Amino acid sequence: MNASLRPQSTDEFCLLINGKLVPGAATMNVINPATEETVAVCPRADLHQLNEAVAAAKAAFATWKKVPIEKRRQLVLKLADGLESRTSEIAHLLTQEQGKPLGFAMWEVGEACRIIRTFAAMELKEEVLRDTPEVRIVRQRAPLGVVAAITPWNVPIVLLMLKVPPALIAGDTVVVKPAPTTPLSTLRFAEICAEVLPPGVVNVICDQNDLGGALTSHPDVAKVAFTGSTATGRKVMASIAPTLKHVTLELGGNDAAIVLDDVDPKEIAPKLFFGAMANSGQICLAIKRAYVPEKIYDEVCTELGKLADRAIVGNGLEEGTEFGPIQNKMQYDKVRNYLEDARRNGRIVAGGQEHKGKGYFVRPTIVRDIGDDAAVVKEEQFGPILPVLKYKDVEDAIARTNNSEYGLGATVWGNDLDRAYQVASRIESGTVWVNKHLDLPPDIPFAGAKQSGLGIEMGQEGLEEFTQQRIVNIAKK
Ligand code: NAD
Numbered sequence: 001m002n003a004s005l006r007p008q009s010t011d012e013f014c015l016l017i018n019g020k021l022v023p024g025a026a027t028m029n030v031i032n033p034a035t036e037e038t039v040a041v042c043p044r045a046d047l048h049q050l051n052e053a054v055a056a057a058k059a060a061f062a063t064w065k066k067v068p069i070e071k072r073r074q075l076v077l078k079l080a081d082g083l084e085s086r087t088s089e090i091a092h093l094l095t096q097e098q099g100k101p102l103g104f105a106m107w108e109v110g111e112a113c114r115i116i117r118t119f120a121a122m123e124l125k126e127e128v129l130r131d132t133p134e135v136r137i138v139r140q141r142a143p144l145g146v147v148a149a150i151t152p153w154n155v156p157i158v159l160l161m162l163k164v165p166p167a168l169i170a171g172d173t174v175v176v177k178p179a180p181t182t183p184l185s186t187l188r189f190a191e192i193c194a195e196v197l198p199p200g201v202v203n204v205i206c207d208q209n210d211l212g213g214a215l216t217s218h219p220d221v222a223k224v225a226f227t228g229s230t231a232t233g234r235k236v237m238a239s240i241a242p243t244l245k246h247v248t249l250e251l252g253g254n255d256a257a258i259v260l261d262d263v264d265p266k267e268i269a270p271k272l273f274f275g276a277m278a279n280s281g282q283i284c285l286a287i288k289r290a291y292v293p294e295k296i297y298d299e300v301c302t303e304l305g306k307l308a309d310r311a312i313v314g315n316g317l318e319e320g321t322e323f324g325p326i327q328n329k330m331q332y333d334k335v336r337n338y339l340e341d342a343r344r345n346g347r348i349v350a351g352g353q354e355h356k357g358k359g360y361f362v363r364p365t366i367v368r369d370i371g372d373d374a375a376v377v378k379e380e381q382f383g384p385i386l387p388v389l390k391y392k393d394v395e396d397a398i399a400r401t402n403n404s405e406y407g408l409g410a411t412v413w414g415n416d417l418d419r420a421y422q423v424a425s426r427i428e429s430g431t432v433w434v435n436k437h438l439d440l441p442p443d444i445p446f447a448g449a450k451q452s453g454l455g456i457e458m459g460q461e462g463l464e465e466f467t468q469q470r471i472v473n474i475a476k477k
Contacts, residue, residue: 013183015043015206016190018056019199025049028208030184033099033325033332033360034315042183045205050175050214053203057146057173058220060200065143065171073120075196076168080116082192083109094157094185095316099324099360100279102316112161115458118442119165122463129471136474141467143171144246145222148215150236152228153179153327154282154382156186159250162442162457163225164202170466172223176204177215179228181328213239221245223466227284230380230406230451237454248455248465251448252380253408254288256401257437258423259300260394260414261293268413269303272386275411275437277311277364280323281384282331284452285409285431285438289377290388291397297390301349301368304388308350308364315359325360326383332360335383338376339365342385346370351384372400380406394423402428407449411437 014021024043032039045053064072083090091105098105130137149163156178167174178186183206190204205211212232216224217239223246226236230251240247257272275287292300316324326332339352342365351365364384370377377387391397401410409431414420417434424432430447433439440446445459456462 011040013040013042013187014190015045015049015053015187016194016202016204017049017053018060018203019194019197021191021194022049024206028180028206030097030181031328032096033327034317036358036360039093039096040184042187042206044208045211047211047214050205050211050218053175053205054146054215054218054220056200056203057175060198061143061145061173064173064198064201067171069124069169069171072169072171076116076120076165078196079165079189079192080113080120082196083116083189084113086188086192087113090157090185090188092317093188094182095324097182097184098153098156099327100316101321101324104279105316108155108157112157115158115161115442116165119161119169119463122169122460124170124463124467132476134476136476138472138474140470140472141170141464142470144466144468145172146220147172147174147223147225147466148218148221149174149176150212150215150224150226150228151176151178151186153182154279154284156182157189159227160186160189162227162250162462166463167225167466168197168201169463172466173200174202175215175221176202177207177211178204180206180208212236216240216245217243219243223247225457225466226250233453246465246468248457249448249453250284250446250457251408251451251453252382252406253284253448253452254378254380254404254406255285255409255411255429256404256427257287257290257411257413258394258397258401258427259290259292259296260412260416260420260423261295262415263296263413265296265299265303269300270307271413271437272300273304273307273364276386277308277323277384278438280326280362280364281386282327282382283438285440286382287386287411287437288381290386291391291400292388293394294390294392297368297388301366301388304366304386305349308366311364313361313363323364323384326362327360329360331382332362335362335381335385338379338381338383338385341375342367342370342387345374345376346387372403378404398423398426402426405451408452409433
């Protein structure tokens, strides 16, 4: 690293504003959710630094948009190389601030590199829409300007890469704001950006949940790329109304799994279990309720219970840990309330006990004999709790699946693929998997339906969201 850019000690974390790694106006502690100890002291920006970051991005846009796409592509690829070369260090940090098992954190950093490289390989070519003796109509893709990239705490590095690389390839500049409880891995990525990119092209600021509104409503921000809860998504929408910005909102979900009656319960249970419990259930696309036919209901519940009993929950840095803690105290308290709701309204087959001692731990919990009206079923619980619901008729399971304000993902499990496909085709969600879960190739578009989002991330469409189409319509005679 260039000496002038280097933080004073390797433990130090800095904001990135206009190409410089700088301290924040204040500091805040980042807590390890497995131990409740401080992982590091993190810089916290104030409004003045936010304005500096936006001004730097705006100034950098004037030249960055003129850099040929081939050159931008090379620089974006260098970000992937830089991240890859620091995989182990950043994964360890991710485990400490986020809680996920180290193997999963290593996967996350590797996946982030794959996403960067996928976007770097994409084109934004001119398209001839009509060419006749009289007229030629061409579609061009122009950059938008400054993008605000706002991320949540569950998969911070992967979700960041659905925003920064496509923005850079499109010719936009960026101000990143990570979630206050998981900023550290993003700040290490900021160091890589400082080394690779011209000043101001990527800026990273941190807050204590207090600067989001100022960033999204800023008149010099042209687009907001937001991932987070539906409640905050609504606030973002309201805050951009006066300046009518472009926006993508990747929001919450309450994904259902519909199990059809021709599956083997023993075979299906581990797949449902992983789909619900990965990252301790803190995935927007986790299975958050499972509809299981009457005739195999008991057996599926029993198998799921066995898996939950066997699960190894602990500090993500310890070898063998399969499931880490809930990421932060606020979410931990929410999940404990959902456990209480599960105890009141259903029957807990496994898990559900209160954790004693340090750390925000919740064991994988399976709940049966519960109705659709229970809060743990109809709301996004975002924790390791799987309510298993009984159905008689698949029409009923489809209707209950669709009876949700959310529409992010869903899964259908069945041996008759035609039948499973027919069921999948009737689910009101942006993504529906059949006989698998959480397969998200970065070249395939991803979008939420209903209150789960607006706009598209990933795929060619996910890149084009960072552009403005310009139609050039030429009279030939
Ligand atoms: P959150 O909405 O509380 O916070 C997300 C981000 O928004 C954070 O960086 C936060 O600081 C920021 N923020 C807070 N107030 C803001 C405001 N007024 N304006 C702008 N930004 C503001 O979400 P979370 O609790 O960090 O994450 C969990 C949620 O994210 C869940 O609902 C989950 O389903 C959702 N999520 C969705 C996807 C997806 O792709 N659809 C992916 C991951 C997570």
